Amino acid sequence: MGxxxxxxxxxREKLVSxxxxxxxHVDVDHPVHxxxxxxxxxxxxxxxxxRKEEAWKYTSLGxxxxxxxxxxxxxxxxxxxxxxxxxxxxxxxxYKIVFIDGIYSSYLSETTHDGVDICLMxxxxxxxxxxxxxxxxxxxxxxGEDSLTSLNTAFSKEGAYIYIPKSKxxxxxxxxxHFATGKESSLMLQPRxxxxxxxxxxxxxxxxxxxxxxxxxxxxxxxEIFAAxxxxxxxxKVQNDSSNASLIDNTYISQKQGSAVHVHTxxxxxxxxxxxxxFYQDGERIDSTLKGVTILNNKQHVxxxxxxxxxxPNCESHQDYKGIYADKATGVFNGKIIxxxxxxxxxxxxxxxxxxxxxxxxxxxxxxxxxxADDVKCSHGCTIGxxxxxxxxxxxxRGIPRKExxxxxxxxFANNVLESVRIPELKLRINKLIAEKLGVHLxxxx
Amino acid sequence: xxxxxNLHAGVEENEILNGINLEVNPGEVHAIMGPNGxxxxxxxxxxxxxxxxxxxxxxxxxxxxxLEDAAPEERAHKGIFMSFQYPVEIxxxxxxxxxxxxxNESRKARGEEEMPANKMLxxxxxxxxxxxxDRKFLSRSLNQGFSGGEKKRNExxxxxxxxxxxxILDETDSGLDIDALRIVAxxxxxxRSKDNAVIVITHYQRLLDYIIPDFVHVLQEGxxxxxxxxxxxxxxxxxxxxxxxxxxxxx
Ligand SMILES: Nc1ncnc2c1ncn2[C@@H]1O[C@H](COP(=O)(O)OP(=O)(O)O)[C@@H](O)[C@H]1O
Ligand SMILES: [Mg+2]
Numbered sequence: 001m002g003x004x005x006x007x008x009x010x011x012r013e014k015l016v017s018x019x020x021x022x023x024x025h026v027d028v029d030h031p032v033h034x035x036x037x038x039x040x041x042x043x044x045x046x047x048x049x050x051r052k053e054e055a056w057k058y059t060s061l062g063x064x065x066x067x068x069x070x071x072x073x074x075x076x077x078x079x080x081x082x083x084x085x086x087x088x089x090x091x092x093x094x095y096k097i098v099f100i101d102g103i104y105s106s107y108l109s110e111t112t113h114d115g116v117d118i119c120l121m122x123x124x125x126x127x128x129x130x131x132x133x134x135x136x137x138x139x140x141x142x143x144g145e146d147s148l149t150s151l152n153t154a155f156s157k158e159g160a161y162i163y164i165p166k167s168k169x170x171x172x173x174x175x176x177x178h179f180a181t182g183k184e185s186s187l188m189l190q191p192r193x194x195x196x197x198x199x200x201x202x203x204x205x206x207x208x209x210x211x212x213x214x215x216x217x218x219x220x221x222x223x224e225i226f227a228a229x230x231x232x233x234x235x236x237k238v239q240n241d242s243s244n245a246s247l248i249d250n251t252y253i254s255q256k257q258g259s260a261v262h263v264h265t266x267x268x269x270x271x272x273x274x275x276x277x278x279f280y281q282d283g284e285r286i287d288s289t290l291k292g293v294t295i296l297n298n299k300q301h302v303x304x305x306x307x308x309x310x311x312x313p314n315c316e317s318h319q320d321y322k323g324i325y326a327d328k329a330t331g332v333f334n335g336k337i338i339x340x341x342x343x344x345x346x347x348x349x350x351x352x353x354x355x356x357x358x359x360x361x362x363x364x365x366x367x368x369x370x371x372x373a374d375d376v377k378c379s380h381g382c383t384i385g386x387x388x389x390x391x392x393x394x395x396x397x398r399g400i401p402r403k404e405x406x407x408x409x410x411x412x413f414a415n416n417v418l419e420s421v422r423i424p425e426l427k428l429r430i431n432k433l434i435a436e437k438l439g440v441h442l443x444x445x446x
Numbered sequence: 447x448x449x450x451x452n453l454h455a456g457v458e459e460n461e462i463l464n465g466i467n468l469e470v471n472p473g474e475v476h477a478i479m480g481p482n483g484x485x486x487x488x489x490x491x492x493x494x495x496x497x498x499x500x501x502x503x504x505x506x507x508x509x510x511x512x513l514e515d516a517a518p519e520e521r522a523h524k525g526i527f528m529s530f531q532y533p534v535e536i537x538x539x540x541x542x543x544x545x546x547x548x549x550n551e552s553r554k555a556r557g558e559e560e561m562p563a564n565k566m567l568x569x570x571x572x573x574x575x576x577x578x579x580d581r582k583f584l585s586r587s588l589n590q591g592f593s594g595g596e597k598k599r600n601e602x603x604x605x606x607x608x609x610x611x612x613x614i615l616d617e618t619d620s621g622l623d624i625d626a627l628r629i630v631a632x633x634x635x636x637x638r639s640k641d642n643a644v645i646v647i648t649h650y651q652r653l654l655d656y657i658i659p660d661f662v663h664v665l666q667e668g669x670x671x672x673x674x675x676x677x678x679x680x681x682x683x684x685x686x687x688x689x690x691x692x693x694x695x696x697x
Contacts, residue, residue: 388534390534393496393498393518394530394536395544395548396517396522397495397496397518397519397522397527397528397530398522398608399519399522399551399552399608402519404547404551405519408547411538412536412537412538412539413538414538415538
């Protein structure tokens with residue numbers, strides 16, 4: 001076992017006391033530091049969420065808190081590109097913001113300041129030229145009262161910083177990748193990302209957390225995305241981590257008039273994965289799209305908590321999450337939609353379909369609708385089922401054996417979420433991951 | 447080729463087939479006609495191996511082997527094909543990928559290599575032309591949003607690709623206009639040879655003008671109540687099925 005489990009270590013205390021040491025590494029006179037100080041106070045009061053809270057009923061962080069995580073990376077670790085190439089979307093050219101054990105790797109990265117800023121949070125939080133932007137956006141979408149968000153805010157120092165000015169679009173997609181080398185027996189990471197798309201800007205981001213060993217990793221990430229008027233943001237989260245890597249992903253998206261933000265979350269692996277995906281619509285004719293494919297086996301656990309807050313009239317939201325659970329895997333989908341009284345003509349759609357392929361697998365799915373406007377279209381539905389026997393017979397009658405037929409149907413079930421993936425190379429990659437995860441050769445190129 | 451002896455089958459206590467006897471030899475075309483609910487689709491599904499139906503008595507032999515323990519896919523590998531009365535919609539799997547998988551799984555089961563891609567493409571082109579199927583159609587999700595006629599034509603396309611020894615066509619003519627009917631019949635006739643056989647299940651005499659049967663059987667309440675030549679189909683068209691109620695069941 002790589003991890004050290006000791007009974008008397010309290011992760012909360014350790015984090016709070018580490019903040020003192022952390023302060024000696026950052027500029028305490030920077031305006032952001034006041035935000036950090038307030039955040040650590042909030043975390044100190046609230047601590048880690050526990051299962052008595054409704055929102056954490058099905059996901060326990062108890063075991064993780066018993067692990068003696070290193071809070072700060074001790075040294076700079078290097079990786080050879082050839083060893084980690086498979087985790088990049090290497091079939092195409094991309095910008096890359098890469099971190100190894102929480103530290104930026106300029107060797108593996110490709111950033112730019114050419115018309116757009118695709119660079120580092122550490123630069124944005126220290127260099128004076130970024131101060132006006134930071135003051136305008138930093139921690140403005142993130143929910144201050146959430147304790148894990150506060151924890152991240154307190155230690156915010158590094159991550160991706162992306163700024164796309166008015167009517168600009170980077171020439172290629174941006175990959176944000178966090179590697180954990182396992183050189184540290186158990187490591188906690190807290191990346192902080194800030195992404196701003198100004199009016200009419202357009203960008204595509206692919207994000208991935210990848211542990212390279214079976215040592216314990218806990219990532220508590222916060223990403224804030226600001227989509228200005230008529231901007232388009234595509235965000236793809238690829239979660240296929242090793243079995244001792246846990247992720248708490250807190251993503252906050254603030255959208256203005258006419259913008260379209262599409263977030264796809266592909267959850268295929270990891271120990272405990274919690275996705276808190278929050279959309280706030282602040283303008284008219286906004287499109288918010290949340291799609292997910294979750295395929296789990298063994299004892300993997302994924303908890304999707306989504307929120308779409310419709311605060312203005314004439315907007316849309318589309319949620320479509322598909323889940324396939326095998327072995328003792330557990331899943332949660334909790335989709336909250338709030339429609340304010342002023343948000344007339346809202347069109348909110350939510351769908352969560354699940355297939356359980358083992359008696360020991362479980363899924364808890366729950367829509368949570370709070371609708372205060374009267375002229376809205378709001379539909380939601382969830383299903384939990386087995387594979388369609390008629391369809392299975394049809395495939396088998398054509399000579400496709402039971403196991404392959406099942407895989408083909410599961411593939412098809414998950415596949416329609418992929419239709420909206422706008423990077424063909426990524427779509428192909430995800431297709432392959434799905435086939436791999438289902439453990440079959442489908443007899444054709446996906 | 448196919449020998450069905452005293453076949454009783456149904457769902458739980460509900461018996462749907464009550465003692466079917468049928469023998470089909472290579473090169474023959476048999477038509478099975480009968481009113482709605484008489485058990486035609488059940489018979490087809492039982493031959494294809496649908497596990498939902500339980501066989502309580504009798505047996506089915508294909509090329510001298512008892513089919514009792516054969517899974518649907520194994521029956522397909524032996525060369526049995528059923529064109530579904532209601533083909534299932536499968537979103538997310540294209541017609542092409544489906545048929546490629548089906549062909550290669552059958553080849554694998556017979557210990558053969560996968561079909562080379564160029565040969566597969568050529569075959570797809572040839573068979574889709576035979577059935578006058580638009581190439582664009584082949585990249586669509588299997589049966590999803592297809593019209594009734596498109597579904598049936600797609601079934602026959604699959605049959606043409608798989609080249610089965612025994613093809614069972616369950617109401618393939620319903621939902622087809624006269625042009626489509628001609629195309630489909632042409633596709634079926636192309637497959638006919640001295641080595642394979644066809645069972646055509648239909649309501650109407652119409653299809654039998656194009657696929658001419660050697661034998662016509664009438665199924666009523668789970669039994670074959672009359673068998674005859676192709677003229678029997680014409681007689682049924684004329685008189686309906688009621689007159690047969692008084693017929694003595696042939697032993
Ligand atoms: N899965 C089933 N469960 C129960 N009854 C069935 C099932 N399938 C068919 N039946 C019944 O068996 C009878 C014959 O049906 P079917 O074979 O579809 O007739 P046909 O194809 O001749 O119209 C009908 O009464 C039908 O309701
Ligand atoms: Mg029928």
